[in-house]
Every structure is written in C-alpha cells, then in structure tokens.
Amino acid sequence: xxxxxxxxxxxxxxxxxxxxxxxxxxxxxxxxxxxxxxxxxxxxxxxxxxxxxxxxxxxxxxxxxxxxxxxxxxxxxxxxxxxxxxxxxxxxxxxxxxxxxxxxxxxxxxxxxxxxxxxxxxxxxxxxxxxxxxxx
Amino acid sequence: xxxxxxxxxxxxxxxxxxxxxxxxxxxxxxxxxxxxxxxxxxxxxxxxxxxxxxxxxxxxxxxxxxxxxxxxxxxxxxxxxxxxxxxxxxxxxxxxxxxxxxxxxxxxxxxxxxxxxxxxxxxxxxxxxxxxxxxxxxxxxxxxxxxxxxxxxxxxxxxxxxxxxxxxxxxxxxxxxxxxxxxxxxxxxxxxxxxxxxxxxxxxxxxxxxxxxxxxxxxxxxxxxxxxxxxxxxxxxxxxxxxxxxxxxxxxxxxxxxxxxxxxxxxxxxxxxxxxxxxxxxxxxxxxxxxxxxxxxxxxxxxxxxxxxxxxxxxxxxxxxxxxxxxxxxxxxxxxxxxxxxxxxxxxxxxxxxxxxxxxxxxxxxxxxxxx
Numbered sequence: 001x002x003x004x005x006x007x008x009x010x011x012x013x014x015x016x017x018x019x020x021x022x023x024x025x026x027x028x029x030x031x032x033x034x035x036x037x038x039x040x041x042x043x044x045x046x047x048x049x050x051x052x053x054x055x056x057x058x059x060x061x062x063x064x065x066x067x068x069x070x071x072x073x074x075x076x077x078x079x080x081x082x083x084x085x086x087x088x089x090x091x092x093x094x095x096x097x098x099x100x101x102x103x104x105x106x107x108x109x110x111x112x113x114x115x116x117x118x119x120x121x122x123x124x125x126x127x128x129x130x131x132x133x134x135x136x
Numbered sequence: 137x138x139x140x141x142x143x144x145x146x147x148x149x150x151x152x153x154x155x156x157x158x159x160x161x162x163x164x165x166x167x168x169x170x171x172x173x174x175x176x177x178x179x180x181x182x183x184x185x186x187x188x189x190x191x192x193x194x195x196x197x198x199x200x201x202x203x204x205x206x207x208x209x210x211x212x213x214x215x216x217x218x219x220x221x222x223x224x225x226x227x228x229x230x231x232x233x234x235x236x237x238x239x240x241x242x243x244x245x246x247x248x249x250x251x252x253x254x255x256x257x258x259x260x261x262x263x264x265x266x267x268x269x270x271x272x273x274x275x276x277x278x279x280x281x282x283x284x285x286x287x288x289x290x291x292x293x294x295x296x297x298x299x300x301x302x303x304x305x306x307x308x309x310x311x312x313x314x315x316x317x318x319x320x321x322x323x324x325x326x327x328x329x330x331x332x333x334x335x336x337x338x339x340x341x342x343x344x345x346x347x348x349x350x351x352x353x354x355x356x357x358x359x360x361x362x363x364x365x366x367x368x369x370x371x372x373x374x375x376x377x378x379x380x381x382x383x384x385x386x387x388x389x390x391x392x393x394x395x396x397x398x399x400x401x402x403x404x405x406x407x408x409x410x411x412x413x414x415x416x417x418x419x420x421x422x423x424x425x426x427x428x429x430x431x432x433x434x435x436x437x438x439x440x441x442x443x444x445x446x447x448x449x450x451x452x453x454x455x456x457x458x459x460x461x462x463x464x465x466x467x468x469x470x471x472x473x474x475x476x477x478x479x480x481x482x483x484x485x486x487x488x489x490x491x492x493x494x495x496x497x498x499x500x501x502x503x504x505x506x507x508x
Contacts, residue, residue: 103261104260105260110449118445
C-alpha cells in the first residue's frame, strides 16, 4: 500500500509540473498572460523551459505509474531515484539549460520559477522518502 | 498567517520609506487630474505617458513658495519592437543640471556626471553597468544601477532629457514607431519647497496654493503614496488578519482538545508513574513540556515554510496587491519571527494547562483502573 502511495505522489507531482508553466503560474505569453486573439505572441525566451518542464512532467507521470501498477521494492527504488533526478532537472532547465526571460519582473521569473523550485524540493523529498522506504 | 500579514505590512512600509526618500521632492506637479495615475505608476512601475507644456515649469518656479524645480518627461519603450531592447519599460527623462533626486545618488557614486549617451537603470531591470541598451533605435550605455527600493522606480530607466528629445526627433527614421514627444513638452515637475524660515509653508498648504495659482496642474505629495499603498493593502490585510485570529482561536481549542484526549489515553501510564513515586508536579511538567516541544517544532516548520513561500513569491505578491515590497531589516524580521514563535509556545502552553492539571491530580489507583 505504501509503495502505491509513493507512486501516486510522484504521479501527482508530475501533473502539477505540467500545469505550473501553462496554467498555475504561467510563463510569459501563456495562460492568463496570453495576448488577445488576432495578436499572435512573439516567442519568449522562457517558452523552451515551459516545454521542457512539460516533458519532465509527463516522464514523472509515467514513472509514478510503475509503482502503482507493480508495487515491488525494485519499482519504488527506481521511481524514487528517477524522482530525485527529475527534481534536479526541474531546477537546471530554467536556471542553466533553457533559461528564462531576462527582466526580473517577467511572469516567468516572479511566478513560474519559484513555483518550479518549490515543486522540485517537494519531489526531491518524496524521492528521498521513497529511498528510505526501500531501505526499511 | 500572522507572520505573513505583518511581514507584507512591514515590507510595504519599508519600501515606501526608501522610495519616498529616492523621490527626493517635496511635491510633484502633473497635468490636472493625473495625480492618481502617477501615484499608481510609482508603486507598480507600470509606465504612464502624459505631457504638458514646458511653460508650466516656469510658472511653478516663479511661485514664492518654491525653492527649486526640475522637469521630467515620461516615455514608454515599445513592445515587441526590434528597435527597443527592453519592452514596455518606463523611461524618465530628467534634467541633470537642475535635478535633485538622481544627482544625490550620483554624488555618492564614482561616476559624478552623466553623459548624453548614458542612462541610469533601476535595480529591477536585470541590467549591469556597461551594458548597452536600445530605445527607439538609439543605443545607450548603462552608467550605473540605482539602489533597490521595492517600488516601481526599480523598473525605471533614467535618461538625460535632451537625449530623450533627440531620441524622439530621430525615432521617425530609426524606430519602428515614432515617439510623439515635442521638445517643449514635459510630464512632471519635481518641486523643492522653501523652508519655513524663508517664507515657506507646510507641504499640504503649498500644494493647495500651487493648485490654486496654476489650475492646469495637480500636485502629488509623498504622503499620498503611503495612503494609496495602504488603501491597496487594506482589504487584503484585513482578510489575512481576521483569518489569522480565527485560525489562532481554533488552533488553541484544538490543541487543548488533542491533549485532553491524549492525557485520557495515557491514564494507565500516568497512574503507574504516580504509583512509582512521580509527583503531581512531575506529571504536570511532563505533559506541559510535551505540548511546548510539539508547538515549538511546529512553529519552526511553519515559520520556515511561510518565509520560504514569501521569499519565493514576494515579487508576485507585490505586483498582485499593487504595493511595493522590500524586505525589512534583519532585526525587525528576527523580532517578528521570535514573537511568532513565542506566541505559538504560549498558545500551546495555555491550551495544555487544563489537561496537565487534571492529569496530575488524578488518584494513581483510579488512573490505572480507568486505563485498563
């Protein structure tokens, strides 16, 4: 049962990771910051980050499904390690790999980035808790 | 929650004090009816553009209450234009020869003078000294970065007013859209009043006299910014304050209830301890210490979480509430956190008093019998 709970948590974090850059704390020109119809938005530097986080979210959902469908010690080990790696990537993408818009007051910096960092910490803690569960 | 609302209040006040000090002027004159527009702009950094004739500055300078004046012109950079490297940025053209708001900052800086092709940038733009930016097709170099205030001024670029006029003149050729600014237009006049010993009047009286003498202007006083920020915050703070008091009361009741239940569950254990020689005082202290330890650890986790969320989302909170935000000093912050922790411990201590007293007064035999 506990293994399934970890799987469910990783799946939910993945879902939230997809929602953050598009709905919850949207990047520039997306969600509630999108321009009106008929005025196409010029691509912002933060869009590749949003797409990368979406991919990581989908990966996280897939990884979370494994302990749900096959609740074994090995599956929780794999899912926990993957969750830790994904949490590191969640921070690396906006910080170093794909980047964000330059101005500190842009939506991607004031909302999306702190939300991603917060979720990365939660995913890291979940992964560590899963490893502890595996050890016990 | 109490920490959150108190911190937002403190940070907003701190930011306003810094911002008003940076403003430097006793009064600011703008075209009639546009005072609230500019106040909101100072708080949020959202660029506003309006103009009046330069002769207004001469009229104000000629008033007997005024010691010195300096004109400013407000420009907004183009959005989604290749001729502007920063979009929708607030550009303020200022007069270096008569300015008394930016120059005091320059006097503390190695750069004592600003050249026509140089700008000063607010701390919130992510620029560094030496960076080159383009506005309306004109390249300008960042000569210095102003200290942060947490107000809209942090997202502002200060440019010599003659450069602004030149930029407007050349924009028809160099920019994607021309800048509609004539050389005889200004947006605001910063006013330094004469001190009382030289025949000056208090700010509010001077504002009234100036508006009466020059009907085409409205006057902003720095205190107006404070009032506006407080008005923006009032509703939110009231909600947060009420919610925090309600949660506090419910939490106190819940703690008392939980400890009463816990003490009831542990009657046999308490009875055995009493039978083995534990005094009433020992039992009382044991239950109280447990309550304080749990409350203390909860307070630490809660404070870390709330501070992390506030630190991460401070800019979003400031923009959403339309108030300035600048972290208060370490001492004020430390005091706030300390008082929050103490209130959590006191609440737990008071709530656990009744169960602690009741448990300590129980007869050992009765306690063991009831616990079986």
